[in-house]
Amino acid sequence: MWPIRPPQSLISNRWPNGRFPQFTARQQVISDDRTGEWHSFAEKFGKAAFIKRIRIKYLRTFGAVQSPFNAYLSLVGLETLPQRVSQQVVSAQRIAEHLTSAPHVTKVNYSGLGYTPQYELVGKYFPRGVGQILSFQVDGGADSVRRIIDGTKLFSYVPNIGDARSLIVDPARITHREVPAEARIAAGVSDNLIRLSIGLEDVNDLIADLDQAIAAAY
Numbered sequence: 001m002w003p004i005r006p007p008q009s010l011i012s013n014r015w016p017n018g019r020f021p022q023f024t025a026r027q028q029v030i031s032d033d034r035t036g037e038w039h040s041f042a043e044k045f046g047k048a049a050f051i052k053r054i055r056i057k058y059l060r061t062f063g064a065v066q067s068p069f070n071a072y073l074s075l076v077g078l079e080t081l082p083q084r085v086s087q088q089v090v091s092a093q094r095i096a097e098h099l100t101s102a103p104h105v106t107k108v109n110y111s112g113l114g115y116t117p118q119y120e121l122v123g124k125y126f127p128r129g130v131g132q133i134l135s136f137q138v139d140g141g142a143d144s145v146r147r148i149i150d151g152t153k154l155f156s157y158v159p160n161i162g163d164a165r166s167l168i169v170d171p172a173r174i175t176h177r178e179v180p181a182e183a184r185i186a187a188g189v190s191d192n193l194i195r196l197s198i199g200l201e202d203v204n205d206l207i208a209d210l211d212q213a214i215a216a217a218y
Contacts, residue, residue: 015042015049023049028178029056084164084200089129091203095196096134098207104144104214106192110134132198133161135171142191144217145170149194151213154201166199166206 015023026038041049066074096110111118111130122130138144149157155168159175169175176189198206 023053031177085132086128087200088132088198091206092132092134092196092198093129094203095198095207095210099134099136099210102211102214104139104218105136106139107137108134109136109188133195134198135193135195137190137192138194138214139218140192142170142172145172145192145194147217148213151216152209153213154206154209155196161197163197164200166201167197169195171195 020042023041026040028038030041030044031038041053045052092110093112096108096113099105099108100113110116111122111126113119116122138148149155149168149170152168155166156163157169158165158167159169161167171189171193172184172191175195176184176187179187179189
């Protein structure tokens with residue numbers, strides 16, 4: 001045992017001994033956004049590899065433990081959940097209908113639209129609406145998607161869903177970045193896909209924001 005801390009050289013060399021492939025194998029989850037090169041936790045974070053893996057792989061999946069006050073705020077928020085979700089569903093329906101005729105939008109994914117295969121089932125099982133999440137595809141690829149996302153002013157670039165704020169992400173780079181490209185595309189998550197989670201802002205403002213962002217991107 002070292003009285004204070006081991007030398008950095010020994011800390012850095014603890015992982016490549018064949019016993020901890022989860023730290024030495026290169027993974028897409030910590031790939032370089034610019035080059036696409038994958039890295040291992042050991043080479044990327046060195047002595048902090050263990051805690052970084054816990055944070056990136058497990059804290060993200062299971063969540064943190066709320067403080068008592070934050071738990072209280074969550075409970076208070078649940079009291080008005082039905083009213084908030086009802087408004088979000090109405091807004092999502094309007095936005096989905098608007099996007100079906102928007103320039104440069106090639107496809108809209110929302111089960112509340114009349115032409116979707118699930119429409120009859122929606123009326124049976126979801127009489128009050130199908131939710132506040134929708135996605136749409138646009139002309140071009142990832143570059144077009146990035147310009148649209150960067151051009152929005154009311155939407156937040158955040159990967160969670162169901163927020164009081166309206167959120168926008170490109171699933172190919174965010175929620176599905178660890179999925180191999182072939183499997184991701186087969187599941188319908190293409191490079192030109194944009195996902196929205198509709199919040200409580202005025203729906204006319206949200207539509208106008210999407211329109212100006214799409215127009216500016218082309």
